[in-house]
Amino acid sequence: VVDLEAIADQSYQFVEWTGDNGTIADTTANATTITMNGSYTIRAEFDITTYTLDISSTAVGNVIEPGEGSFEYDDGTMVNLEAVADEGYHFVEWTGDNGTIGDLTANETTVEMLNDYTITAEFEINTYSLTVDSTAGGNVIEPGEGTFEYDDGTMVNLEAAADEGYHFVEWTGDNGTIGDVTANETTVEMLNDYTITAEFEINTYTLDISSTEGGSVVAPGEGSFEYEHGTTVDLEAVADTGYHFVEWTGDNGTIGDVTANETTVEIFEDYTITAEIEEMAAEYYQLTVEVEGNGTVDIDPDQNEYEEGTEVTLTAIPDADWNFGEWTGDHKGEDAEINVTMDEDKNITAVFEEEPTDEYELTIAIEGNGTTEPGEGTHTYENGTAVTVEATPADGWQFSEWTGDVPEGQENETEITITMDMDKVVTANFEEEDTTLFDVGITNYDEEVVKGENVTIEYTVHNPTDKVVTEDIILIIDGERVVVQEDVTLEPGQEVTLEYQWEAEDAGEFTISTDDEDDPDPVTVTVEEEDDGMDMMLIGGIVAVIVIILALIGYMMMKGGEGSETEMEEETEEMEELETDEEEETDEEELDEEDETMEEGSDEEEMEEETEEEEMVDEDIEEEL
Incomplete structure (x- = not known):
């Protein structure tokens, strides 16, 4: 028995054993056996591999290449695919066995046949x-x-x-x-x-306007006018002489005041309105003429009442050394003779002015710190002279305004021009500048001190600007502005820490803050009264020394001449030394009181020294006795 095995090349497959295959165990198996009962000739048969491609599509489209259905292809064949969507739809992708499809989302692409495949063309509505x-x-x-x-x-x-x-x-x-x-x-x-x-x-609407006899509509006129929705239209009706306006009639629901000849109408629809004008009965009016100053007024005609429309001539006649100035009241003007039409009661005043003198005084005053040119005081000028006055603020001050007899519109100008047609007084007002640029903050300070000591205040100064700045540093101490450092110069963004010593002259609580009305962190320093205990000790020591000296003097007087002159001198020297020591101690105590930062240990040492000296004096006295 001989083993047989046939191996197909890529893309091929074994089919069967042919020839003398009678003793082959399985002629369709590529691996089998043959029983050798004689001489045999056999052949391994191979065919190329073929695969099935099943193609379909969803509704609203189809596959036009290679079509839809089942197709056979040799292994490795590149098959063209093309899907076409129905109108209103679009191709989405190829689904199924799509591993060898070139571009799944392209309606035209290829598929390589390496196996049996089932693929579907997917469509969606646009x-x-x-x-x-x-x-x-x-x-x-x-x-x-x-x-x-x-x-x-x-x-x-x-x-x-x-x-x-x-x-x-x-x-x-x-x-x-x-x-x-x-x-x-x-x-x-x-x-x-x-x-x-x-x-x-x-929306646009039509406004039709007319008037009755005896007048007319002057705004917007009479006729038809087009306006947009919501437009407010001015209305004005003018009555002829002898007539008067009565009211607006028609579509007058949106007219502001139907009885006013000048009013408005708001346009929301097509409107037709009429200005109603009526003839009026004769009216009579009174004319009141008054005089201000020295002069008279000629009235022509001069009557108690005038019929409406009557024209009256008024002539102003000044007294000697007086001039006519103007008409005021129901007529304005500077002509001496005027014509007045009587259409209502009228009150008119003729103003007369005294003829100007040759010279007038200009008094200049100053409020705040600054100067003027001409200077502060009273100056005399001829009538009609135009005087230029200029205000210049002092350092740290700025000009605020002129007050007094200042020409209208020049109140805020540093330089003004005054025409001398009467005595005048002007005041230049200055106010302090507030030009602090530095940011100042208190960082450390002595919270409690004794009256007479110095309070150490540590603070930071920061220049927040983008320029070099030089300023005085100001702190507010007990409500007063104190310059604690002059002419501090900082570069842009620079910050420094500085220190100021403030002498606490009075006892109490004192608030210290930066020169800022809105300083959120003011600090409080407590200043206590001086401690009188040391003074009492000094007084006690002095009294003790005096008692000792008096005792020595008494002793010497009792002893009389018993002692030698030398002993007397030695005792006197000892007394002088004691007095000198006491004076030195007193001086040292006074210095200690001025030194506010002295330690309590120093006071105790001085007390011990005083005690020792007093004991030495006592020993000397005992020896003498």
Whole structure:
């Protein structure tokens, strides 16, 4: 028995053993056996491998190459694929056994046949974007405004609603499939991406205006006028002489005041209105003429009452050394003779002015720190002279304004011009500048000190600007502005730490803050009264020394001449030394009181020294005795 095995090349397959195959165990198996009962000739038969390609598609499209169904291909064959979508649909991808398809998302591609495959062409309906907006004066309520997605062929309802006072005009943009472009309610068929706009326009209305006999409408006139919705139109009716305006009639519901000849009408619809004018009975009016200053007025004709429309001539006649100035009241003007038409009661005043003198005084005053040119004081000028006055602020001050007899419109100018036609007084007002640029913050300080000691205040100064700045540093101590460091110069962004010693002269609590009204972190320093205990100790020591000296003197007097002159001198020297020691101790104590930072240990040492000295004196006295 001989083993047989046939191996196919790539893309081929074993078929069968042919020839003298009678004793072959399995002629269709590539690996089998043959029983050798004689001489045999056998042949291994091979065929190329073939595979089945099953192709289908979803609805709304089909595969046109190679078609749809089952197809046989030799191993390794590159098969062209092409899928075509129906109208309104699009190809999506090839699904199934798609591992050897060139591009799954391309409707035209290839598949390499390396096995049996089943593939499907997938289609989907097209979707399109509908972008809807509107102009001013309304909006789209169906489907709304914005961007919406619809399947191909969808009929979308459109509805546009106009605001009050507006009306819909048409749909513009991609309006080719809109049912009725001029209807605010219609449809659009989605066959592509569309952008459409609902166009609105403001309503316009007609205003018809007329008047009755005896006058006319001068604003806006008489006739027909077109206005947009909501427009406020000025109305003015003028009556002829002998007539008067009565009221506006017709569509007068939106007229501001129907009885006023000058009023307004707000346009919301078509309106027809009429200015009603009537003839009036004769009216009589009074003319009151007054005089201010020295002069008279000639009235022609001079009557108690005047019929409406009467023209009266007034002539102003000044007294000696006086001039006519002007008319005030119900007539304004500077002509000495005027004509007044009596259409109402009138009150007119003739103003007379005294003739000007040759010279006038200009008094200049100053409020704040600054100077003027001419300087502060009283100056005399001829009538009509134009005097230029200039204000210059002092350092740290700025000009604020002029007050007094200042020409209108020049109050805030540093340089003004005054025409001398009367005595005048002006004041230049200056105010302190607030130009602090540095940021100052207190970082450390002595919270409690004794009166007379120095309070150490540590603070930081920061230049927040983008330039070199030089400024004085100011702290607010107990409500007073104190310059703690002059002319500090910092580079842009630079910050330094500085220290200031403030002498606490009074007891109490004191607030210290930066030169900033809004300083959020003011600090408080407590200053206590001086401790009198050391003074009492010094007084006690001095009293003790005096007692000892007096005792020595008494002792010496009792001893009389018993002691030698030398002993007397030695005792005197000892007394002087004691007095000197006491004086030195007193001086040292006074220095210690001025030194506010002295330690309590120093006081104790001095007390011990005083005690030792007192003990030495006691020993000397005992020796003498």
